[in-house]
Amino acid sequence: MSLFLTNSGLIVFAGLTSALKLNAQPWTEKSALPAFLPGSVSTTEPRIEQVLMFTTYSLWNTAHPGQIVLSQTVIQRALPILASHHYDFIATRTIGAPDGFEKSLILINGVFPGPLIEANWGDWIEVKLTNNITGPEEGTSIHYHGLLQTETPWYDGVPSVSQCPIAPGSSFTYRFRADTYGSSWYHSHVSAQYSAGMFGLLIIYGPTHVSYDVDVGHILVSDWFHKDYFAIVEGIVGNTTEGRIQPSNNTLINGRMPYPCSGAPPGSVCNSSKASYTEYKFETGKTYRLRVVNTGAAGIQYFTIDGYELTVVAIEFDEIEPYNTTTVTLGVGQRSDVLFTPTSKSSNSSIWMRTLQSGLYCARSPQNREGRAIIYMDNAPTGVLPNTTAWSAPVDDHTCANQPLDLSVPYYAMKLPEPSTTYYLTINQYLNETGHQLYYMNGHSFRADYNDPLLLLTQEQNLKSPINPDWNTVNIGTNTSTRVVITNNNTSPHPMHLHGHDMYLLYSGMEPWNGTVVKPQNPQRRDTHNLVPFGYMVFQFDNNNPGVWPFHCHIAWHLSQRLYLNFIERPYDVKSIEIPMTMKQTCKDWSAYSSKNIVDQIDSGL
Numbered sequence: 001m002s003l004f005l006t007n008s009g010l011i012v013f014a015g016l017t018s019a020l021k022l023n024a025q026p027w028t029e030k031s032a033l034p035a036f037l038p039g040s041v042s043t044t045e046p047r048i049e050q051v052l053m054f055t056t057y058s059l060w061n062t063a064h065p066g067q068i069v070l071s072q073t074v075i076q077r078a079l080p081i082l083a084s085h086h087y088d089f090i091a092t093r094t095i096g097a098p099d100g101f102e103k104s105l106i107l108i109n110g111v112f113p114g115p116l117i118e119a120n121w122g123d124w125i126e127v128k129l130t131n132n133i134t135g136p137e138e139g140t141s142i143h144y145h146g147l148l149q150t151e152t153p154w155y156d157g158v159p160s161v162s163q164c165p166i167a168p169g170s171s172f173t174y175r176f177r178a179d180t181y182g183s184s185w186y187h188s189h190v191s192a193q194y195s196a197g198m199f200g201l202l203i204i205y206g207p208t209h210v211s212y213d214v215d216v217g218h219i220l221v222s223d224w225f226h227k228d229y230f231a232i233v234e235g236i237v238g239n240t241t242e243g244r245i246q247p248s249n250n251t252l253i254n255g256r257m258p259y260p261c262s263g264a265p266p267g268s269v270c271n272s273s274k275a276s277y278t279e280y281k282f283e284t285g286k287t288y289r290l291r292v293v294n295t296g297a298a299g300i301q302y303f304t305i306d307g308y309e310l311t312v313v314a315i316e317f318d319e320i321e322p323y324n325t326t327t328v329t330l331g332v333g334q335r336s337d338v339l340f341t342p343t344s345k346s347s348n349s350s351i352w353m354r355t356l357q358s359g360l361y362c363a364r365s366p367q368n369r370e371g372r373a374i375i376y377m378d379n380a381p382t383g384v385l386p387n388t389t390a391w392s393a394p395v396d397d398h399t400c401a402n403q404p405l406d407l408s409v410p411y412y413a414m415k416l417p418e419p420s421t422t423y424y425l426t427i428n429q430y431l432n433e434t435g436h437q438l439y440y441m442n443g444h445s446f447r448a449d450y451n452d453p454l455l456l457l458t459q460e461q462n463l464k465s466p467i468n469p470d471w472n473t474v475n476i477g478t479n480t481s482t483r484v485v486i487t488n489n490n491t492s493p494h495p496m497h498l499h500g501h502d503m504y505l506l507y508s509g510m511e512p513w514n515g516t517v518v519k520p521q522n523p524q525r526r527d528t529h530n531l532v533p534f535g536y537m538v539f540q541f542d543n544n545n546p547g548v549w550p551f552h553c554h555i556a557w558h559l560s561q562r563l564y565l566n567f568i569e570r571p572y573d574v575k576s577i578e579i580p581m582t583m584k585q586t587c588k589d590w591s592a593y594s595s596k597n598i599v600d601q602i603d604s605g606l
């Protein structure tokens, strides 16, 4: 870690570090990760210049830097000094047993979880994704969760919106800026493909407002399903009640957690001795930064470390005033950065780290609701399981709610602007006449048209009615800040995710909104929020990012059942942007592929 003094005070830049991990029995080799290329210029001097440049343009301390639309001038001036990081990703279908149970997986470069993408704030990230998925072939894409994609909306990775799917045998190169910083992940956005393993971690290092000794990197927490993802989706979108109930089989931390093979169905291949816990080696008295991310398909996770409070310092890409808690609640797609300082009470012993799926409406796991990892302190003997006691499970009030909005105070204060428009959206779930269960938002049930990305149609100013109602679009035109009031007429919680923006969260609860904004001088901001069953949420977003931006539930199965909407933002500014030919090439390739092959789009497509 290096310290840089700037004219706006002390800024600490966390360097590019590797996580301190001890994995006793890795089931894939870490060396299979692609080499991390630091780029042509990544010495400390330009880095200072980079920070100064951002401060010069008032991007520091006045607001969260990532919220600012960078002008072309800034980008061009910054270009020569910013590093560029290239990743070569190849997606394939394979068989593997992360938890001991053998199943079909779709992986990037053959590793699970996928390779780490890391960069410093302001750098460029380039990902060449080659689609080698066979048996059967499928289209694919990658979405970089939470990045704003300012001035590069065509690299947001959503088929039918920002691109066509990458056809089997084809490649597509994403090139975008690390335009905000913090902890996140990337994942396929084709059907529920990511739940088969096609996701990985994304860290963008930037200034930090808290001090710590070691950046541990990501702690991925997730539910895990042993059935093939396509078979699950077939059930979810089918017309039987049994098919729609798809419990998860295990709960993983960083892709690991031995599955008790006694629960495996006859005929399956299961070997617990091949599975292992994720293991860490920590030292008493040091402070560790853990970047906890829910990369699951459905289940809300409650993350804890036995006997310790955790200090939450960031939610998603927004730093907050630190607060302590025993339990960190994460819906799918949500992240929290926490600090953990083990004390002498744990010297030379080991501690369980846990993540729990719990609650009537929140959990998807009658089997193995708890994932565990081991922290070995100091010289604790490895291989001996901890005997520490878990914190009590959260009291189930049936809401699966995130922690109260006023608990998370953004470190970089932003006052809520006056909205220039307000939309009222209702989420309903119906059985249609053929007995299939579909979600509706704003009266429509989304279905992707892989061949006709909305961003291209917007750029061609080809949005005249009647636009296909299946695309569920809301054109917010030239509004400057859009407020959205959502009613959930449904027994399920929905972690609602907005692309291309942070949401200001104005209200969340079981009662209809009475117009009172929680902390209007500095409301909580994040890109994914748990909408409670039969409850309400109110959010607002600034319309400074021309493009077409998805807003959807991040429970993979609900998205398959079409809980999705597109905001078309400043379409006349989209007209003036130049979309690279490579993006249009994906559509030519996809068109050629889909004209000769049957594309089995059984769900929303996303």
Ligand SMILES: [Cu+2]
Binding pocket: 492, 493, 494, 495, 553, 554, 555, 558, 559, 563
């Ligand atoms: Cu949902």
